[in-house]
Amino acid sequence: MLISAMGIYAPFWMMVLGGCHRQHRGLGFLSVSTRSVVSDKRGMATGIAIMGFGGGAMIGSPLAAELMKYFATPTEVGVWQTFAVMGVLYIVAMLCGAFGYRIPASGWKPEGWKQPVAQGANAMITHGHVHVNKVWGIPQFWLVWMVLTMNVSAGIGVIGASPMPQRGFRRKPDRCRRKIRLDKTQLTAIAGVAAGFAALLSLFNIVGRFFWASLSDKLGRKMTYTLFFLLGGVLYFSIPASAGSANKLMFVGAFCVILSMYGGSFSTVPAYLADLFGTQMVGAIHGRLLTAWATAGIIGPVVVNYMREYQLGLGIPREQVYNQTMYILVGMLVVGLICNLLVRPVADKYFMSDAELAEERRLAHDRAKAGEVGKSHEAFYASSSLTVALAWAAVGIPLAWGVYRTLLSAAKFFH
Template sequence: MSQPAFLSKQRIIAKPGFNRWLVPPAALAIHLCIGMAYGFSVFWLPLSKALGISESIACVPDIGFFQQLFVAHCDWKVSTLGWMYTMFFVLLGSSAAIWGGWLERVGPRRAGLLSAVCWCGGMLISALGIYLHQFWIMLLGSGVIGGIGLGLGYISPVSTLIKWFPDKRGLATGMAIMGFGGGAMIGSPLAVELMSYFSSASSVGAVQTFVVMAFIYFIFMVGGALAYRIPPAGWKPTGWQPKPQQQNVLITQHHVHASKIWGIPQFWLVWMVLCMNVSAGIGVIGMASPMLQEVFAGSLIGIQRTFSQLDDGQLKAIAAIAAGFTALLSLFNIGGRIVWASLSDQIGRKHTYTIFFVLGAILYATIPFFAETGNKLFFVAAVCIILSMYGGGFATVPAYLADLFGTQMVGAIHGRLLTAWATAGIIGPVVVNNMRDYQLALGLPASQVYNQTMFILAGMLLIGLICNLLIKPVNAKYFMTEEELAVEKKLMQEKQQAEETSDQSVSAPVAAKTNPVWVVLAWLAVGVPLLWGVYRTALSVQAFF
C-alpha cells in the first residue's frame, strides 16, 4: 500500500544548508504536549464531582472497580481516576518497545503524526466518556489510545537528535526530553483556567477543556512532526571528529541491531539503572506533598502542632505551601534534564549515573535526619536535588544507549528500554504506599512513617550503582557487520542518499543557508508557552517561600 509522498522518510532528508537547531524545537513541540500526562491529576477532583458538581455523588459502598467502569449514576472516586495515570506509563513503555523498530524504518515525521492522532484523538474520546459518564471510554481514549501516542511521541525525536548532534548527544536529548517534564507545567494551569472558564451550575467544564486542549495540542504536534528532518547518511558537524576509541571505550563507532538487544548483558544493566533511578524518583514525587505536610505540619505556618492537631483552616494553609513545594520540584525536574544531560557530554554517561546513585543514596538516607531535626531548608534542598537527578536520568539514558550500541537503531533500542519505566511506575508507588500504610498500622506518628521508606529507596539506588559500575563495552560479536549495516540502511531508505553524497559535500554547508529568522521563530513557538509555564509555576512557588 502506497503512502503519501510527504510521509516518506526519503522526503525529510535535510538538504545542504539546513540548520540542525530547527530540530530540537520540533521535538519540543511534541514533548510539551504529551508531557501533560504528568499533569492529568488536575482533572481528578473536578471529575470526582462530574455529576454532583458541588460535591460528589457517592456510589454504594460495595461497588467494585469493574462496576465503576460502566456506572453512570454516581461519581468516580479519585483512586479510580488515578488508574489513568498508571495506564499512561505502562502503555508508553510497551508501545515504545513494540513500535520502536517501525519508527526507525518510517522516520520521525510519520511517527510524530501518528502520535498526534492518538494523543489528541484519545483526549476527544475521553471527552465523550466524560459527557456520557462512562469511565471505560476514558480509559480507552486517553489510557490506551493516548498511551500509544505517548510512546510514539516520546521516542520519535531521540534517534534523529542523536544523529544531528553526535558532538552534543546529552544536550540534544536533554532539550527534547525536558519538554516531557515541562508539559505539565504548561498544561496543568491551562487546564485549570479552561475548566474555570467553562464551568457552570450543570458542568465542571471538563468536557470542553478536553476538546479545546486536544485541538491546541494537535496543531503543535502536527507542526512539530512536519518540521522534523533527518541528516543525510554520513553527515557530521563541520570540523567535528569522533573521539579516538581509546579515550572513551564506552563510545562505540559500530551499531547493534535492535532485534539482538534483549540478549546483550549491557542492555539489561542499563535497564536496571533506569528502573532503579526512576523507581526511587517516582517514590519521592508521589509522596512529596503529603510528606512535607505530615513531617513539618504546623511549623510550616509558624505554630508548634502536629499534623493531627491542625484545624481545617490550618490544613488548607499548609496544603497551599505544599503545592508551592511541588511546583518547585517540577522546576528542578525540568532543569535537571538539561543540566545533567549536558554535563554527561563532558564527564561521560557512566560517571553521571554514578553521581546520581552515590549522591542520591546519601540524600535519601539523610532526609529522615533533616525531618527529625526540623531542618526545612536542607530537607527541601535534598528533595530538589533528587528530583533534578530523576529528570536527568531520563535525559541522559538515550545518549548512554547511543554510546554503547551505536546510533543506527538507537530509537528502537530506547523504545525497548522504556519497559523499565513502565516497571518502575509500578514498583515505586507500590513500595511507598504499602510501607506508609504498614507503618501507620503499627501506630507510628505520621511524621515518622517515611523514614524506613527513604532507606529502601536509598537501597534501590545502591542496586542501580552496582549495575552501572558493571557496564563494560559491548562485545564485538553483537555489532552488525558492514554487510548487515548496508542492508539495514537500505531498508531505512538511506543507501541511495549515501551514494549521492559524500561526507565532505554534505557536512560543509550545513547551518550556513537556513534563514536565522526561521530558527528564532521555531524557538519562540515553543519557548513562549514554556516561559508562561515557568511564570505560573513561579507564582505557586511564592506561596512556599
C-alpha cells in the same frame, strides 16, 4: 556542534504535548521517536528534547486551570470547552513539530565534526552499530536496564513520599494522638504548601533533564550515573534527619536535587544507549529499554505504599512513616550503582558488519523516501533567520510562562 532552533523545535514540542497528556495511548511511540532523532552532542540534545516532557505538565496544568475558569458558568465547570481548545492547540503544535523533523542523508555528519576518541569520558562510545534483534542477549543492555529501573524506582518512591512536608516538620511525635479539626483557612494553607512543593519539584525535574544530560557530555554517561547513585544515596539518607529537625531548607534542597537527578536519568539514558550500541537502531533499543520505566512505575509506588501502611499498623506516627522507606530506597540505589559499575564496552561480536549496516541504511532510506518523511539535511540547515526566531519563540514563550506560573506556586511553600 550546537543544535539549531529548528532542530530543537520538533522534538521539544512533541515531548511537551506528551507531557501535557500523559495518559495518551501514543505516549510510548511519541516518547521514543523524539528522544532518538538527535545524536550530536548526545547528552545536551536529548536533554533539550526531554525537557519538553517535563515542560508539558508545567504548561498544560496551569493552562487547563485557566481555561476552565474562563469557560466556567453557574451550570458548567467548562471541562469540555477546555478539552476542545487544548485539542486544537495540540493538533497545531503536533503538526508543526512533526513537519519540523528532518532526516539527514545516510552517513551525513555536521561540517567539521569528528568522531570522539574512545578515551576518558568517551571511553564507552562505540564506532559500531548493534542490531535491535541482538540486544536482548547482550549483558550491557540488562545492566543499563537495571540502572534505569533502580534509579527511577527510587525517584518515584520519593515522589510518593512528597506529602512529608504537609506533616508540619514536627520535631517530636504527637503522643496525644488527638484528632484535630482543621478549619477552611488551615486546609487551604496545607493545600498551598503541597502545591508549592510539587511545583518546585516539577521545576527541578525539568532543569535536571537538561543539566545532567549536558554534563554527561563532559563526564561520560557511566560517571554521570555513578554520581546519581552516590549523591542520591547521601541525600535520601539525610531526608529523615532533616524532616525530624524541622530543617526546611535542607529538606527541600535534598528533594529538589533528587528530582533533578530523576529527570536527568531519563535524558541521559538515550545517549548512554547510543554510546554503547551505536546510533543506527538506538530508537528501537531505547523503546525496549523503557520497559524498565514501566517496571519502576510498579516497584516504586508498591514499596512506598506497603511500607507506609505497615508502619501505620505498628502505631508509628504519621510524620515518621516515610523514614524507613528512604533507607529502602538507598538500598535500591546501591543495587543500581553496582550494575552501573559493571557496564563495559560492548564486544565486537555483537556489532553489524559493514555489509549488514549498509543494507540497514538502504532499507531505512527507502522507507523514508517511500513515506516522503522529512527533507534533506540541506533543507534543515537552510532555515531563514525569521524561521529560526519564530521556532525559538514557539518554544521559549510558553515555557517561560510555565516557569513563571510554577515559581508563583512554589513561592507559597516558603510563606
